[in-house]
Amino acid sequence: MTEITAPKSPVTTAEFADGIREQLKYGQGVTPEQATPADVYVASSLVVRHYLQDAWFKTQQDMVNGKTKAVGYLSAEFLIGKQLRNALLNAGMLDQFDEAVESLGFDPQTVVDAEYEPALGNGGLGRLAACYVDSLASLGVPAFGYGIQYRYGIFRQEFDSEGRQVEKPEYWLANEEPWGHVDYNRSQKVSFGGTVVEENGRKVWKPAWSVRAVPVDYMVPGYASGRVDTLRLWSARSYDEFDLLTFNKSEYLDAVKPKVEAENISKILYPEDSTPQGKRLRLEQQYFFVAASIQDVIRVFYPGQSNPDLTTLPDKITFQLNDTHPVIGIPELMRVLIDEYGYDWATAWDITTKTFNYTCHTLLPEALEVWPADLIGELLPRHLEIINEINDHFLEELKGKTRDKEKIERMRIVTNEENPKVRMAYLATAGGSHVNGVAELHSQLLKDVTLRDFSDLYPDKFTNVTNGVTPRRFIRLANPRLSNLITEGLGTDKWLSDLEMLKGLEPLAKDDEFVKKFAAVKQANKEDFAAYAKREYGFELDPNTMFNSMIKRLHEYKRQSLKILALIAKYADIKSGKVSVDDVLPRTVIFGAKSAPGYYLAKMTIQLINNVARVVNNDPDIKGKLHVYYPWNYNVRLAQHLIPATDLDEQISQAGKEASGTGNMKFALNGALTVGTLDGANVEIRERVGAENFFLFGMTVDEVDALYAQGYHPAVYYERDPRLKAAIDMVADGTFSNGDRNTYAPLVADWLTKDWFMTLADFTAYCDIQGEIEALYRDPLEWNRKALLNVANSGYFSSDRAIQDYLDKIWHTGPLA
Ligand code: 26V
Numbered sequence: 001m002t003e004i005t006a007p008k009s010p011v012t013t014a015e016f017a018d019g020i021r022e023q024l025k026y027g028q029g030v031t032p033e034q035a036t037p038a039d040v041y042v043a044s045s046l047v048v049r050h051y052l053q054d055a056w057f058k059t060q061q062d063m064v065n066g067k068t069k070a071v072g073y074l075s076a077e078f079l080i081g082k083q084l085r086n087a088l089l090n091a092g093m094l095d096q097f098d099e100a101v102e103s104l105g106f107d108p109q110t111v112v113d114a115e116y117e118p119a120l121g122n123g124g125l126g127r128l129a130a131c132y133v134d135s136l137a138s139l140g141v142p143a144f145g146y147g148i149q150y151r152y153g154i155f156r157q158e159f160d161s162e163g164r165q166v167e168k169p170e171y172w173l174a175n176e177e178p179w180g181h182v183d184y185n186r187s188q189k190v191s192f193g194g195t196v197v198e199e200n201g202r203k204v205w206k207p208a209w210s211v212r213a214v215p216v217d218y219m220v221p222g223y224a225s226g227r228v229d230t231l232r233l234w235s236a237r238s239y240d241e242f243d244l245l246t247f248n249k250s251e252y253l254d255a256v257k258p259k260v261e262a263e264n265i266s267k268i269l270y271p272e273d274s275t276p277q278g279k280r281l282r283l284e285q286q287y288f289f290v291a292a293s294i295q296d297v298i299r300v301f302y303p304g305q306s307n308p309d310l311t312t313l314p315d316k317i318t319f320q321l322n323d324t325h326p327v328i329g330i331p332e333l334m335r336v337l338i339d340e341y342g343y344d345w346a347t348a349w350d351i352t353t354k355t356f357n358y359t360c361h362t363l364l365p366e367a368l369e370v371w372p373a374d375l376i377g378e379l380l381p382r383h384l385e386i387i388n389e390i391n392d393h394f395l396e397e398l399k400g401k402t403r404d405k406e407k408i409e410r411m412r413i414v415t416n417e418e419n420p421k422v423r424m425a426y427l428a429t430a431g432g433s434h435v436n437g438v439a440e441l442h443s444q445l446l447k448d449v450t451l452r453d454f455s456d457l458y459p460d461k462f463t464n465v466t467n468g469v470t471p472r473r474f475i476r477l478a479n480p481r482l483s484n485l486i487t488e489g490l491g492t493d494k495w496l497s498d499l500e501m502l503k504g505l506e507p508l509a510k511d512d513e514f515v516k517k518f519a520a521v522k523q524a525n526k527e528d529f530a531a532y533a534k535r536e537y538g539f540e541l542d543p544n545t546m547f548n549s550m551i552k553r554l555h556e557y558k559r560q561s562l563k564i565l566a567l568i569a570k571y572a573d574i575k576s577g578k579v580s581v582d583d584v585l586p587r588t589v590i591f592g593a594k595s596a597p598g599y600y601l602a603k604m605t606i607q608l609i610n611n612v613a614r615v616v617n618n619d620p621d622i623k624g625k626l627h628v629y630y631p632w633n634y635n636v637r638l639a640q641h642l643i644p645a646t647d648l649d650e651q652i653s654q655a656g657k658e659a660s661g662t663g664n665m666k667f668a669l670n671g672a673l674t675v676g677t678l679d680g681a682n683v684e685i686r687e688r689v690g691a692e693n694f695f696l697f698g699m700t701v702d703e704v705d706a707l708y709a710q711g712y713h714p715a716v717y718y719e720r721d722p723r724l725k726a727a728i729d730m731v732a733d734g735t736f737s738n739g740d741r742n743t744y745a746p747l748v749a750d751w752l753t754k755d756w757f758m759t760l761a762d763f764t765a766y767c768d769i770q771g772e773i774e775a776l777y778r779d780p781l782e783w784n785r786k787a788l789l790n791v792a793n794s795g796y797f798s799s800d801r802a803i804q805d806y807l808d809k810i811w812h813t814g815p816l817a
Contacts, residue, residue, distance in 0.1 A: 009092040010051045016093065016100035019047035032104050038175065040106050041084065041114040044097060045178035048087050052219050056228035062816045063142035064301060069315060069813035071136060071143040071806075072297060074290060074329060075129040075322035077269070078147045078231060079121030080218070081636030083179045085112050085477055090138070090221040116172050117637050119153030120233070122273040123553045124662050125361050127636065128438075129322055131470040131662075131799040137222030137229040138472070138497060139803055140815035144317075146293035148285060149180065149216045149233035150269040157594050157633040163610025167271070167597050180216040180233065186299070187237075188213045188292040192284065196382045203339060205382035211262040212237045213292035223472050223497055227816065234292045238262035272596045273553060274367045283328070283371060283379055290329040294336060310341055314354035318811045321358045321432065324369040324424035330356055330431035331386040339382070349393070357810050358428035358435050359465075361659050363445055364557065373420040387422055388414055394430050401457050411453050429454045429461065434810045438467045439660035439681040441701070463809050466684055467660040468802030471499050474666045479644035481521040482670060486791070489514060499798035502669075506792040509785050519784040522647070522671060529645035537631050541588055545627065546777050549642055549672075550650035551592035551634055554602040557657040560593060561751070562759045563650055564609050566767050569727040571616055571626060576726070584625040585774040590642060592634030604747045606630075611736040639663075644670045647783075648695075648773060651676035652766065654757040656701040658682075665797035671787040675773060677762070681797070689793045693786040695773055697765040704758060714755035717763060724763045728752070 011019070023043035024035050035043075063070050088094045098108045121127060129145060136143040155167035191207030198204070218231040239262075264281065265288050276282070301316045302308035321327055330352060337348035362368065377384040391413040398408045409416070413426045429435050429451060437443030443464030447455040455462050476483045476496055487493045489508050495501040508514040526543035533539040541547075550563050567589060573579040591609055595602035613628035631638060649667035651658070651674050658680035667674060668685055675695040676682040686694040699707065718725055728751060730736070737743035751760060776783050795801075807814055 009096055011047075011093055011096055013096045013099040013103070016044075016047060016096040017103050019050065020044055020100060020104060023047055035104075035106075036114075037106060037110045038114040040101060040104065040111045042176050042178045044101065044111060045084050045087075045115075048084070048091060048093060048097075049178070049181075049219060051093070052087070052091055052221050052228050055221070055226055056219055056230070059142055059227045059229060059816070060300075064303070066316070067816050068142060069811070070317045071141060071811055071813065072293065072317050072319045073129060073132060073136070073143060073145045073322065074293060074319055074326035075126070075145065075147050076286065076289070076325040077121035077126030077322075078129045078133070078145055078233070079123075079126035079636060080118055080130040080231070081127075081473065081640070082112070082115045082117050083218070084115050086134075086473055087179075087219070087221055089472055089477060090134075090223040092224065116175055116177075117635055118172055118177075119170055119635055120147070120150050120269060122154055122269070122271065124660070125273070125323060128361075128467055128469075128662055128799075131468065131473075132803060133220045133229060133231055134223070134470040134472060135468070135799040135803040137220045137227050138225050138470075139800060139807075140222060140225045140227045141229075141803070141807065141813065142227075142816055143220075143229045144293075144297075145220065145229070145231040146289060146296075147231070147233050148266050148269075148289045149235045150266055151235075151263075152268045154269055154594065154635075155271055155597070159606075159610055159630070159632050163607045163614065165595055165597075165603050165606045179218050181218075182235070183215045183217055186215055186296070188215075188234075188295045188299075190236075190288050190291045192287070192379050194381065196385060203382065203385070205335070205339065209262075210239065211265060211288065212239050213288060215292075215296065225815075232293070232296065234266065234289045236263055236265035236267075236288060271594075272598070274362070274364055274555065274596070275599075276367065276369045278370070278372060278375065280375060280379065283375060286325055287328050287332070287380060287383075290326045291332050294329060294333055298336075308341075310337060310343065311347065311351060313351050317355070318813065319356050320806070320811075321356060321428055323359065323361045324428060327358070327369075327424040327428045327431075328380070328383065330427055331380075331383040331390065334386050334390070335382055338386075345389070345393075349390075353431055353433060356428070356432035358425075358432045359438065360425065360435065360442075360446055360450070361438055363442060363450065363657055363659055365450070368450070369424040370421045371424065373414060373422055376422060387427065390427065390431065398457065407453050407456075411457075425451070426454070429458075433461065434463055435461050436463045436465045436810065437659065438465065439684060440464055440466060441656075441678075441683050442659040442680060445656060445701070465802055465805045465809065466681060466797075467662050467665070468797050468799035469662050469665045469669070470799045471496055471669065473640070474643065475669055478640040479521075479525065479670055481524055482518075482644065482791075485517055485521055495795075497800065499795035499800065502792050502795040504792075505788060509788045509792065512781060515781060515784050515788055518671065518788050519780055522645070522784070522787070525645040526647075529641055532641050533629065533631065537629075539629050539631070541629065542586070542624065542627070545586035545588045546647045547588050547590065547645055548648040548650070549590045549592070549646040549667075550652075551590075551639060551642060552661075552663055554593035554595040554599070554606060556601060557757045558653045559757060559759050559762075560591065560605055560609065561747075562652055562762060562766055563589070563591075564605070564612055565724065565727045565731075565759065565763060566770065567616075567626070567628065568612060568730055569723040569767060570770075571612075571619075571622070572726040572730050573723065574622060574625075575619075581621065581623050581625055585777060586625050588627040588629065590646075591628070591630045592638055592642065594634060601747060601750060604744065608731065608736060608744055608747065615736055639666070643667055643672070646670070646672040647777070647787075648672060649674050651679070651682050652698070652762075653677060653679045654759075654762070655679045655699055655704050657757065665794065668790045668794040669797065671784075671791045673773075673776075673783070673787055673790060675766075675769060685794065685797070688796055689790045693789050693793075695769050697769040698762040699758065699765075707758065707761065712755070712758060712761070714758075714760040715752050717760035718752060721764045721767075723767055724760060 193208030
């Protein structure tokens, strides 16, 4: 890994304060006396941008001058979280900001809080993209994140009086947004629809309508690297009347209708993250940002050239496809090369396959995107032709590799049926150099199951890159107390750019005094979180209880049901007198999760959790031993507050379903112990932190498969474990629905008759391990020793390491000198 020195501030406190004053005066048009914290936030952000500008220019220049191949990370989501503190940290200006703002009479925290979080992602996949651009810049690798600046981010979640999820529009751009620079002068035209005609033996696409893709640039400052990369998010605008007049008459008429619709393209982030609906607008979004990005790359790397040598493209940039969402980029690059620059098929294919790589982020077959060919044909007629041709060439190639006709049929990119479909994961695998999964187990399952035929015939394409998270945001910013303790323990703060150094804390786990300091950090964080939860949500958390968190999207496979059923079972035991309340370990269970708006069972689970919280928290028999809280609208900000305060985190998906998980890494790095299954990156976390420092339970992938094969009957488990029976009966009998037995009937019926993710089968093991967890928690020194060992051994899960793996295994490029 590259040597990185601690960031040096490019600015003094006095300069920072002057910058803010100047910006307030000429930008916001207010005096420091008139300014609100929001004004100071905007002004400070612009000052930071100002000081980053030179490093940004230099990074761009060095990149274009070809010092090293750049990375283009194509992603429909970038869940970047708040920007100001992160930029200050990475640019080395934290102290200058605090002091400058104070000197102007403002509280730095209030100023930072005035920032509205851009919520441009659903969950893990979008947050990972944000961690990756941070690491690319921190390693000094020239890179673009390319995506969409949605006007509405993931919906704002509220709960109604019955505890049901209500979705509210998240109009995050309602206020001034100093980070995104709207660059009207570098817009691109993206076209749709129409027909393909032949002119002089060449295919010519005559689109029906176009939109203007306007780049909005976010600086991505590296931590202490002196480099600033670019996150370029495209915003869709209509061509105005003037532009329309420059079209010829028939184009004008065609173009008018979509003028109204153009801006819809980047209006809203789709909130489903597992069941693609094949929606036209979503395909428009995908093509929109990918087409704009490809044109942009040609503009940036071949400036002013009308006849560029695009055979050099793979030496200039490598594109990473973040899941199937940007895969339409493969036929788009083919089209650009063939139709616009006159390359022949073979040359174009060679350039394209060398330029693209694909990361798969799921194991659920229904989450792999498949588009009706008809729909592609309607929106992108030329692309459909190209996809069909890719399919034909590919089938020919396969014939040279295998005699197995069925296998060849199974591998079709375009299915052979009455209404053919295009399998985007197959297109990505055929059209790129590398395919990777996001944890060891996941990559293995991709080879063995999801993309088995491909891995048989193209074994060298497949590789693994285990996910990682940025220690800057998720340790240093989220957990300053722990950061200081780590620095004290290691005697340096270099660990922030070389996270494997955390290993140096291992010997300190034997030092009781150090472990006690570590415990004190956790306790202080819990007190902070309790205050935060009081302020933001009106909750009364008791920081002297175990804080047990489960934060992630609400999905059946993630099994929030398992958690809530186990909790209900405990409640039932206390109510029935089987367990004396005096023997119960005080525990506060905290859920954070959004459900896709149309996901019926997930939404019902949310309602159940809220009502369990209502009943349990208010039952005097419980004597405050069990508390359940469900802060609404889980987002990056809440994660940053809750993770450092958590004692025990839940990673309890059915084995073989969670591709990786990244919350698990954030928790381990912040000194929580994990209760989890052998799934995703849990496997690797457990290997590294040691089996004795991880609470493992539940079936393995093989056991799950065997049980499916043998025929799974959930009711058997209901009859077998009286704790489970009591819990389900309690949901069914109306305890959590004011006596109404219908409210949760569909959920109960699903558990007893279907239970696809085998919650019931894992229930007993899950409850049994709680005994072990509680026994350990009663011994704070031992608990914290293990928690510290989790921190010490999780350095591998830095996104810097993950990016280094991508550089070595897939991108074959590196930092600028
Ligand atoms: C899928 C779809 C399907 C179409 C509609 C919109 C949409 C939006 C997002 C997604 C992505 C689903 C895949 C995903 O988020 N995977 C998660 O990726 C994380 C980062 O690799 C990983 O840690 C999680 O285990 C995995 O579930």
